[in-house]
Amino acid sequence: MTSTRSFQTGITHRPSAVVTVTGADDVVAALARAGHDGLAVTVHATGHGLRRPCDGGLLIDTAPMAEVTVDPVARTARAGAGATWGDVVAAAAPHGLRPPHGSAPSVGVVGYLSGGGLGLAVRADGWAADHVHAVELARAGGTVRVSAASDPRYFARLRGTGPDDGDVVTAVVVGLLGSDGLVGGGLVRVLGDADTPGDPAALHAWADWTSALPDDVTSGVSVVPYPDLPFLPAHLRGRRVLRVGVVSTGGPGRTDALLAPLRAAVAWDDDTVAPLDPRASARVYAEPEFPHAYLGDDVLVDGLDRDGLERVVSRTGPMVVTGIRHLGGRAGRAPAVADTVRGRDAAYCVNVLAPFGDDAVPTQLAWREVDDVLDGFAARATRERSHPAFRFGPHRGVPAS
Template sequence: MPFMDFVNEHKSTDGPLVLRPGDPGYEDELAGFQTGFAPRPDAVFAASSAADVVAAVRYAARRGLPVRVQATGHGLPGPSEGGVLVTTRRMDGVSVDPVARTARLGAGVRWGQVVTAAAPHGLAPVNGSAPSVGAVGYVLGGGLGILAREFGYAADHVRSLDVVTADGRLRHVTPESEPDLYWALLGGGGGLGVVTGLETGLVPVASLYGGSVSFDGRRVGAAAVLRAWEEWTRTVPEGLTSSFAAVPYPDLPALPEALRGRYVVSVRVAHTGADGDRVAAPLRRIGPALADSLRRMPYTESHTVHSDPDVPHAYYGEGAVLRELDLAGAGELLARTGPDAGGAMCVVQVNHLGGALAASGAPNSVPHRDGRFLVRLLAVGDRAAARERLDAAFAPLGPVTIGRALNFAFGAGDRTDGLWDAETRKRLALIRSRYDPASLFDGN
């Protein structure tokens, strides 16, 4: 069928909206949280149902066109040209079964929607820090959550997935029905098909102790705060989750006056135990605080622990999983990314891993579970300059790095080295060759 005949046929209410470059709505359909780059497909299938996704995949497969997927546009790997893009943002249904403690999520659901739906039942998903992030893409990359050390990766809680594979077939995938595909989807990223929805377990959490303590990085010293936090992580309960962050704010009128030109260093905490103030007391002794938001809060306020930006912008990121935190190397990284280093603004975050994250019993492909810390860098500005700065900043941690973090490789393009260990990579390749022999989904 000629392309335009296909487009016209599917512009009815019975099929997906299909857009080409120059069509009204094409640019709006591509827009997402990432503004630094975007895909430029030959055709966009704006899916509202699994049937729409089947139509898109079958169309692309018949013509040998690559297929990419976009929900919220947070974790784009890089710019792309041509092929077919399936957008899933309209598939945003959520249903909660409070008895089974599960939730059914459509492909375009954002975590904030799931938190809101689960809260009336005293339940919570194993979600990330930003409520605007798409749940499905987050889970396929593993999913490092607010309470990660207590409950593990989000991928560890998935019961089943619905996925359209390269043969145009909609499959309901469970650990029992198709164990290899289930294993590969959860942790392997998006290279095996288009996930149209999934069922995940919920956890019995209605509130938590959390927030952050922030310091002036110039006055107290970013490296000193990092050192004190690392020492503190050795003493905390097994299920307590925390992270360190360093943000050199530019001196811009658009920022709150209290942040303009300031180097803010913070420790963030999330803990379900009743002893939060006692456990966090050493953090309050690090130095004079710029702000202290540690408190007991309903889980619906858990996004305030990190207060991630909610305005779309351009950014480039990378994450290194470490076997241990080399404080000397991390200090050099802070020097290379701090306010006196020059170049593009660079945000540093260090996550404490271990706890339930280290469990290896889940039947999924989430790698690097032996890592003790994750260092994440986020740079803004020109893409080439940002990537160069990220590579230089990570260099001092090379000797203790065991791999990269798939969910935080923003703008990394086709670079896949280090995302999985050699054994996992080999098994993923074998499964991909079985389910996608023509490499229809390689761009994901």
């Protein structure tokens, strides 16, 4: 990746200038210069959630600020603005600790926490932003450290919404959790050919199973209709695949007992649920780690309609990936220190992604396919309706260019 490219390849930055920063002082200087020259500022690290490109302004590339330090006694990690969760996991694991990270290790820490952060064990841990202890910021006039004690209102905004205009996060201090008893992996079922409607039984079985889970088990499901393309593994080409991700903090015996009904309900083609080293957590959802063009949206719901689930596995046409994450538990309760995370009243988050571009489908067609799936769940939408952290790609009606 260069300073103007990112994990999201469907949007391209076109700045007037790029500043690659290595520390907070560099950020302060860049902001002062941008103010002097009247340039809008965009901050870039990994670009997983990129929605708006820098067009003619100043792009501040924080990727080199990737230092991570762990205090195993305080059970905290300080992560620079360019650090990824993979960096934090690697630093914490030797101490028997883990951060409240998500499913993809290459996601940037700062952007993830600013949006709330739906972690692998969100029902046991709460939202990742709940664990932020302090945020370090750069401004044109200098640096500041914000915490619940120094500025409780702004601290709440930083944990779940992000900084005010003109402020750039240079580092965060986040609490770490114990990794003893961590169990995780995936259950995989091939539903059939991607170009014919699939059998919804496995998806219904997962939805029914989640309805009575205790807080120490977090699960999600994805349904992926793979196109018949030569670069894909032979067993996936042209197939519709359902994957259940499971993470438990209760140890292998308890997890196996809780999983028994789901294992019995479906003839799984693969089952990798086992004691989990946090450094191997990418195996839970097995998401792609190569840059690509994608767009998507989500809906927060208080339950899952069977008609919506059947729409997920029955639709054919351009590739659309549907993911459903089980919420509730600690994610549904107020944190000890106030933040601005959305979605605490939801039981599930349904998000739908579609690849687009010259080698896939036009942007507007991709949006129509996304909306077609989401419409099947709209009747159960919560008051919040959607979570902004799960909206990806170019705005509707704006060409990807």
